[in-house]
Amino acid sequence: MQIDYYSNTQDGHPHVVKDGHPHVVKDCRPHVSTRWPPRDGLQGKAVVDEQAYREGKLGTARPAGEGTSELINKEKLSQGRLFTRSFEDGLGFEYVMFYNDAEKRIVCVFQGGPHLQGMPGFFHGGAIATMIDATVGMNAIVSGGIVMTANLNINFKRPIPLCSIVLINSQLDKIEGRKLLVSCNVQSVDEKILYTEATSLFVKLNPEKEFDIKELVLKSAPPA
Numbered sequence: 001m002q003i004d005y006y007s008n009t010q011d012g013h014p015h016v017v018k019d020g021h022p023h024v025v026k027d028c029r030p031h032v033s034t035r036w037p038p039r040d041g042l043q044g045k046a047v048v049d050e051q052a053y054r055e056g057k058l059g060t061a062r063p064a065g066e067g068t069s070e071l072i073n074k075e076k077l078s079q080g081r082l083f084t085r086s087f088e089d090g091l092g093f094e095y096v097m098f099y100n101d102a103e104k105r106i107v108c109v110f111q112g113g114p115h116l117q118g119m120p121g122f123f124h125g126g127a128i129a130t131m132i133d134a135t136v137g138m139n140a141i142v143s144g145g146i147v148m149t150a151n152l153n154i155n156f157k158r159p160i161p162l163c164s165i166v167l168i169n170s171q172l173d174k175i176e177g178r179k180l181l182v183s184c185n186v187q188s189v190d191e192k193i194l195y196t197e198a199t200s201l202f203v204k205l206n207p208e209k210e211f212d213i214k215e216l217v218l219k220s221a222p223p224a
């Protein structure tokens with residue numbers, strides 16, 4: 001495949017375009033956290049905010065609603081933002097997607113940052129799954145409207161080095177009524193290494209749900 005959309009870069013690496021501006025993650029090397037694995041028992045931050053726990057602000061694992069957790073309230077929800085865009089520049093998900101309408105496919109150029117580490121020096125599988133879901137999800141949305149992921153199957157074939165740049169090639173395979181089947185693979189930029197393969201099922205929401213999700217998306221947009 002000819003990758004001409006970033007052939008104009010000068011350092012031989014694709015520049016990830018963010019918000020219309022060329023953006024490169026600089027000085028980004030595989031990073032092994034000194035806190036992982038923990039050497040002297042459990043280290044790092046507590047998973048539960050102790051202060052909030054003592055003040056009774058944290059609910060038990062009940063569904064959010066009146067009288068459950070004070071922390072899960074409208075104000076909190078209004079701070080919602082797209083997961084893949086909620087990291088500081090260069091630390092999390094840096095990507096750009098190119099959609100080919102005639103072929104119903106998307107190529108995503110993805111360069112994950114050091115905060116996406118799983119095994120030392122490699123991406124966390126959940127981060128890869130997130131980027132795959134975002135890419136096949138966008139392919140389904142632009143092909144079919146408002147959809148939700150109903151099923152996602154992933155085969156992790158090779159570990160992906162942290163901070164490396166990969167291509168996520170997504171393809172709409174079939175539409176069956178409200179169901180959209182989308183497959184994808186994750187490859188190295190030179191297409192010599194096949195890291196991951198995935199298939200997915202998206203289901204178009206019915207009109208009532210579609211209205212709800214539009215409202216939700218509009219309300220959850222981060223402040224300009």
Ligand SMILES: CCCCC/C=C\C/C=C\C/C=C\C/C=C\CCCC(=O)SCCNC(=O)CCNC(=O)[C@H](O)C(C)(C)COP(=O)(O)OP(=O)(O)OC[C@H]1O[C@@H](n2cnc3c(N)ncnc32)[C@H](O)[C@@H]1OP(=O)(O)O
Pocket residue numbers: 082133134135137138141147148149150151177178179201203204205206214217
């Ligand atoms: C134009 C305005 C645009 C506005 C939006 C703009 C921007 C959006 C902004 C940002 C988005 C950015 C990027 C997108 C990135 C990522 C996308 C991420 C998407 C997600 O990350 S999303 C979270 C995880 N996702 C869920 O949280 C879903 C929970 N779930 C449900 O909400 C329901 O489950 C639902 C809705 C899926 C279906 O429910 P439902 O009631 O509508 O439909 P129903 O159950 O009747 O199924 C209908 C037919 O699908 C078959 N079917 C269903 N499920 C199946 C399965 N698992 N396996 C095999 N077949 C299945 C049935 O068998 C039947 O098949 P058949 O018709 O042949 O009988």
